[in-house]
Amino acid sequence: xxxxxxxxxxxxxxxxxxxxxxxxxxxxxxxxxxxxxxxxxxxxxxxxxxxxxxxxxxxxxxxxxxxxxxxxxxxxxxxxxxxxxxxxxxxxxxxxxxxxxxxxxxxxxxxxxxxxxxxxxxxxxxxxxxxxxxxxxxxxxxxxxxxxxxxxxxxxxxxxxxxxxxxxxxxxxxxxxxxxxxxxxxxxxxxxxxxxxxxxxxxxxxxxxxxxxxxxxxxxxxxxxxxxxxxxxxxxxxxxxxxxxxxxxxxxxxxxxxxxxxxxxxxxxxxxxxxxxxxxxxxxxxxxxxxxxxxx
Amino acid sequence: xxxxxxxxxxxxxxxxxxxxxxxxxxxxxxxxxxxxxxxxxxxxxxxxxxxxxxxxxxxxxxxxxxxxxxxxxxxxxxxxxxxxxxxxxxxxxxxxxxxxxxxxxxxxxxxxxxxxxxxxxxxxxxxxxxxxxxxxxxxxxxxxxxxxxxxxxxxxxxxxxxxxxxxxxxxxxxxxxxxxxxxxxxxxxxxxxxxxxxxxxxxxxxxxxxxxxxxxxxxxxxxxxxxxxxxxxxxxxxxxxxxxxxxxxxxxxxxxxxxxxxxxxxxxxxxxx
Numbered sequence: 146x147x148x149x150x151x152x153x154x155x156x157x158x159x160x161x162x163x164x165x166x167x168x169x170x171x172x173x174x175x176x177x178x179x180x181x182x183x184x185x186x187x188x189x190x191x192x193x194x195x196x197x198x199x200x201x202x203x204x205x206x207x208x209x210x211x212x213x214x215x216x217x218x219x220x221x222x223x224x225x226x227x228x229x230x231x232x233x234x235x236x237x238x239x240x241x242x243x244x245x246x247x248x249x250x251x252x253x254x255x256x257x258x259x260x261x262x263x264x265x266x267x268x269x270x271x272x273x274x275x276x277x278x279x280x281x282x283x284x285x286x287x288x289x290x291x292x293x294x295x296x297x298x299x300x301x302x303x304x305x306x307x308x309x310x311x312x313x314x315x316x317x318x319x320x321x322x323x324x325x326x327x328x329x330x331x332x333x334x335x336x337x338x339x340x341x342x343x344x345x346x347x348x349x350x351x352x353x354x355x356x357x358x359x360x361x362x363x364x365x366x367x368x369x370x371x372x373x374x375x376x377x378x379x380x381x382x383x384x385x386x387x388x389x390x391x392x393x394x395x396x397x398x399x400x401x402x403x404x405x406x407x408x409x410x411x412x413x414x415x416x417x418x419x420x421x422x423x424x425x426x427x428x429x430x431x432x433x434x435x436x437x438x439x440x441x
Numbered sequence: 442x443x444x445x446x447x448x449x450x451x452x453x454x455x456x457x458x459x460x461x462x463x464x465x466x467x468x469x470x471x472x473x474x475x476x477x478x479x480x481x482x483x484x485x486x487x488x489x490x491x492x493x494x495x496x497x498x499x500x501x502x503x504x505x506x507x508x509x510x511x512x513x514x515x516x517x518x519x520x521x522x523x524x525x526x527x528x529x530x531x532x533x534x535x536x537x538x539x540x541x542x543x544x545x546x547x548x549x550x551x552x553x554x555x556x557x558x559x560x561x562x563x564x565x566x567x568x569x570x571x572x573x574x575x576x577x578x579x580x581x582x583x584x585x586x587x588x589x590x591x592x593x594x595x596x597x598x599x600x601x602x603x604x605x606x607x608x609x610x611x612x613x614x615x616x617x618x619x620x621x622x623x624x625x626x627x628x629x630x631x632x633x634x635x636x637x638x639x640x641x642x643x644x645x646x647x648x649x650x651x652x653x654x655x656x657x658x659x660x661x662x663x664x665x666x667x668x669x670x671x672x673x674x675x676x677x678x679x680x681x682x683x684x685x686x687x688x689x690x691x692x693x694x695x696x697x698x699x700x701x702x703x704x705x706x707x708x709x710x711x712x713x714x
Contacts, residue, residue, distance in 0.1 A: 156537025
């Protein structure tokens with residue numbers, strides 16, 4: 146009897162600990178975040194433990210905060226700019242390394258290292274390379290004579306966001322390349338052979354065979370790229386900290402600033418919730434997509 | 442003959458692309474050995490003309506040894522937590538008929554996409570109530586949530602591929618499900634478990650936000666937080682900063698080189714599933 150009961154539950158014994166862990170450290174905080182955003186919790190209320198209930202007033206404050214709208218705009222520009230270019234470059238590299246030469250897979254593998262290095266370090270490297278006098282970018286451009294004055298990569302409000310996009314593209318390329326390479330290697334070769342027999346050019350083959358066949362993978366790569374870029378924090382935090390004059394503030398850094406610079410935890414929670422809702426909707430679309438296509 | 446020339450050309454072009462792409466790392470190491478004035482020189486020098494090693498001595502006097510130890514401790518313990526929880530969980534999801542299995546898998550998939558900033562504020566308040574701010578526990582508990590979903594999803598796929606007959610045979614020989622799992626399945630899965638361990642280790646090694654938020658005390662800070670702090674401290678002493686960055690990146694580079702093939706394969710399947 147006991148044995149039977151045990152065998153019925155043994156599956157759960159394996160699964161449940163991790164699920165409880167995730168519910169406690171992700172599920173509960175998510176719910177608590179919603180409660181927080183309707184309250185008024187600052188550093189004092191944190192210690193006494195009671196915050197008054199405010200209703201939607203944090204969200205209303207947020208909507209009237211111009212910096213909030215700037216960070217929404219920045220987050221979108223940042224994400225779209227990064228995703229488009231890291232996809233294009235990643236795709237080109239995937240195509241290049243899908244050609245058959247001895248070092249192809251080894252070299253492609255090495256590039257992944259930039260994806261595993263802490264983002265703090267990557268951010269620091271770009272901050273250095275984009276420095277106005279010490280940075281290699283300006284030094285090169287100046288010595289070749291393309292520019293006469295150093296470019297204000299990270300110090301100009303007009304340029305800083307795009308400079309961070311550039312760094313993010315670099316971070317994102319290997320990931321895009323890897324997934325697209327996997328997709329490319331699964332394509333059937335005989336279609337290409339018969340297309341060649343019919344006299345199709347390389348470009349025709351690319352647009353009429355590769356792209357349509359790879360469509361599900363392309364969609365997934367773009368969606369994942371969107372999700373991973375939309376939540377970016379470290380890169381912006383280390384490269385500019387949201388400045389100059391909020392020109393690189395994104396939703397995640399804004400939320401952090403509310404909570405841990407101003408100690409207005411409720412406003413931080415409200416901002417984070419908006420970020421969460423947007424990401425959640427996109428994740429749902431993505432999950433429906435992989436379920437429907439059942440790729441990979 | 443022509444084919445061989447093309448192959449040569451592709452190899453050289455490939456090496457060139459990879460060099461350009463990985464140039465920031467090359468530049469990091471080179472700069473760490475340059476003198477301050479050489480860094481500002483135009484046109485730049487591609488190898489140090491005047492090698493200096495003082496920047497490494499300089500950062501040794503800073504807290505870097507403590508930072509390194511903290512990174513190692515936090516990352517190892519987190520990896521341990523991740524593996525202890527995710528290996529059995531992945532096995533359970535692969536082998537047993539469990540009600541709500543789809544939901545559990547979905548749960549892990551969704552959490553993988555959550556930004557850390559969303560749970561940061563509530564976790565800070567929660568940890569404050571539990572009295573574990575300013576300890577190693579905060580970053581360890583939080584960082585494990587990054588590695589668990591990834592590992593569960595990858596390992597589940599792997600366990601699905603192991604023939605069930607192996608465990609059935611073990612059961613006939615009198616093994617219970619737990620010992621069949623430990624003695625038969627685990628050894629087979631070891632390569633995949635190592636990949637998941639390495640990735641969890643990298644995730645945690647790269648964490649900045651959890652550590653600087655939960656721990657105000659610099660004695661507890663990992664390398665990433667140490668670097669972030671050093672930016673303000675060293676200002677434009679880029680050789681010291683780059684020495685700091687080089688030391689921080691080194692363990693990642695070493696583990697990556699050791700596990701390269703397996704890691705790349707694991708990342709490819711994990712990022713999509």
